[in-house]
Amino acid sequence: MTSTSDPRDLRTELESLTTEAFRPELADIDRLPTLDIARLMNGEDATVAGAVAARLPQIAAAIDAVAERMARGGRLVYAGAGTAGRLGILDASECPPTFNTDPSRVVGLIAGGPEAVVTSVEGAEDSRELARADLEPAGLTPDDTVVGISASGRTPYAIGAVEYARTRGSLTVGLACNPGSPLGAAADHGIEIVVGPELLTGSTRLKAGTAQKLVLNMLSTITMIRLGKTYGNLMVDVRASNDKLRARSHRIVALATGAGDKEIEEALTATDGEVKNAILTILADVDGPTAARLLEESGGHLRAALDSRS
Numbered sequence: 001m002t003s004t005s006d007p008r009d010l011r012t013e014l015e016s017l018t019t020e021a022f023r024p025e026l027a028d029i030d031r032l033p034t035l036d037i038a039r040l041m042n043g044e045d046a047t048v049a050g051a052v053a054a055r056l057p058q059i060a061a062a063i064d065a066v067a068e069r070m071a072r073g074g075r076l077v078y079a080g081a082g083t084a085g086r087l088g089i090l091d092a093s094e095c096p097p098t099f100n101t102d103p104s105r106v107v108g109l110i111a112g113g114p115e116a117v118v119t120s121v122e123g124a125e126d127s128r129e130l131a132r133a134d135l136e137p138a139g140l141t142p143d144d145t146v147v148g149i150s151a152s153g154r155t156p157y158a159i160g161a162v163e164y165a166r167t168r169g170s171l172t173v174g175l176a177c178n179p180g181s182p183l184g185a186a187a188d189h190g191i192e193i194v195v196g197p198e199l200l201t202g203s204t205r206l207k208a209g210t211a212q213k214l215v216l217n218m219l220s221t222i223t224m225i226r227l228g229k230t231y232g233n234l235m236v237d238v239r240a241s242n243d244k245l246r247a248r249s250h251r252i253v254a255l256a257t258g259a260g261d262k263e264i265e266e267a268l269t270a271t272d273g274e275v276k277n278a279i280l281t282i283l284a285d286v287d288g289p290t291a292a293r294l295l296e297e298s299g300g301h302l303r304a305a306l307d308s309r310s
Helices: 007-015 034-045 048-053 056-070 082-099 128-138 156-167 182-186 207-226 243-257 261-270 275-283 288-297 302-307
Strands: 076-080 106-110 145-149 171-176 189-192
Touching (some): 034 207, 056 171, 076 082, 076 156, 076 207, 082 106, 145 156, 145 207, 171 182, 243 261, 261 275, 275 302
Parallel strands (some): 076 145, 171 189
8 A cells, every 4th residue: 555645745744854855056966077976976975084073972872772682682673664674684784704793693674675675666655554564473572673764764665664563562663863753753762863865856865874874883883792793803603604704703712812823723622613712711701601601691692701701
């Protein structure tokens, strides 16, 4: 079921959004030399980090709420249409290789389903009911978080995802790029990154997309830090399962412990390639099974496991 809004009302709504605003000073951009266009675009991109910085308190509050729920076994679900949906899927897909998470813990949903990742599915973004249908099989709980993503902040699919999640008691986050957005208002945590008009009118895969990517990086990465997936700034929740990961794992253990090659290889062998466990065997001078037990008792937090031995 899709929206039946009057097209004239939608045009009026879009005209009111900063992300859709026309910039007459760029009307002759296609006449400029390529280098000048590149400089303009680079200058536009340079403003995005500042727009994100202005919303750091809201971002941090959302992360703390997400991490609290994920620590209890909850999931992080992104939901969006078009570019916003693809960015959510990208962030979710990077969590298993980066933080050794189960693929079901961080999930990305896009209006129109997997086909929409590479092909536009007309009308899918206009359906709140489609968002509900996509989320119902997940069996959302109060420990889960649903993040609706929409540059405009008015996309029915993203709003529908947040509204349905709230009926299930789940935490909700609305990530938009316009102030006073319906999506931000619908969520427990509204994060509105105001990047202003785009270089190309309405092409919100540009500054708005970059802003969304930066915020999603923060949401997942800092949440994983809070869940003990790192030791300092080292990715320690890695399992050495291929040549590149084995080399990276060896280096991470070396950086964390200062141990020599032989000791590191013995530790990784004793812990079946689990980096966090290998570090613990060296720094706490324990065997593999003991390291596994200490980490289980500390909820997977390496620093806490080490502190328990001091």
